Amino acid sequence: MKKTFSGFPLVLAAMTLGVGLHASTSLADTLDDVKARGTLVVAIDPTFAPYEYTDDSGAITGYTPAIMAQVAKTLGVKVEYQKMAFSGIIPALISGSVDAEGSSLNVTAERAGKVLFVAPFGKSVNAVMTRADDKRIDPTGLKVESLAGLSAAVKTTSAPEQLVKQFNVELKSKGLAPIKIVGVDSVDQTLSALMTRRADFILDDITVLGSLLKQHPDNLRQVGELGTSQWISWATRKDDTRLNKVISDQIIAMQSSGELQKLQQQYLGVTFDLPSHDFIPAK
The missing domain is CATH 3.40.190.10 (Periplasmic binding protein-like II)
Known part of the structure; x- marks a missing residue:
């Protein structure tokens, strides 16, 4: 009996470690999951026109969905939006309920402590x-x-x-x-x-x-x-550096080609000079 019980914690620890590793891997490999699934699940509160809003037909549209559509095209997947209150977006992202968030966020040091911002696409x-x-x-x-x-x-x-x-x-x-x-x-x-x-x-x-x-x-x-x-951006989980890079690279490429500026003029009526790095404010 003593041998049985002494071994049980080791088995339990191994099982717990295995579960922990699986969860960690699941979060870290979001890019692979997205590609395998064929959909990018994005949390959004479409009430911030002209950045993201719902048109008369009920479709989500605006400046940021136009950018996200290009990200999805690059990945070869479809965007699946999950509408929710703005206050629930970062918690949903951190918990793994969604792959990324698609509501415009002001880049702050406090938020940067919780999530990983992509290259900015806007300015406030x-x-x-x-x-x-x-x-x-x-x-x-x-x-x-x-x-x-x-x-x-x-x-x-x-x-x-x-x-x-x-x-x-x-x-x-x-x-x-x-x-x-x-x-x-x-x-x-x-x-x-x-x-x-x-x-x-x-x-x-x-x-x-x-x-x-x-x-x-x-x-x-x-x-x-x-x-x-303040710069305006999206965020991914901190572990999702690969997915973050794909999104950031797409935004930077669109800026270099002038496509981003065209979307800014179309939806916002103003254009921005945007940084690609060193944009997180100090605490």
Whole structure:
């Protein structure tokens, strides 16, 4: 009996090790699994137009699905999207429920501690837009001081509104007039405030402004970016370096060929200069 029980832990340990190795191998070999299966299972929250959204027919479309379609073509597989709430995407990825995630993520040091980002395909930064006939703001080396005493149309409780409030603290410390905040409820209302001259400029993300400029190219003028910027990317599990490289290589190749810029202009109304490495911010 003593011999039987003394051996049992060894058998159990071996079985546990085997299970652990199988799970590890399964996660590490996602690229092989994808190719063998013929599908790339991707988690997505398609509510972030124009990056990823659902059209009137219910199909997932936008800038990022167009890129993902090229990734799948390179792999010789089909994309199978799994819709879920944005908050559940990274947990689903880490647990192995999906092969990759296809929702646009701001690249942060905190997220980089949990997942492996692919080469960025987008950029998030606020910018200033004026009426085309308003030349008061110099686009060359735009600074906060250039906005002193002017009025800004921003969405109420938004990040741009908070940024204007920070600008006003800076302007006050320099003895300059603050920016008047014209708070509204939607992007369309910011445009209305600008064109009816209730505001001198709009402050919002460059993709939002790019969409407005695309709709009204003769009436609007983007004069520069202000505030900190973040790269936008997808992620894989940290073990999936091979799958990550395939996706990253496709994004980099599309950028080199100019295809990525065409998609940016088509969907976002703006183009980006994107890094291929060293894009993770420091903690």
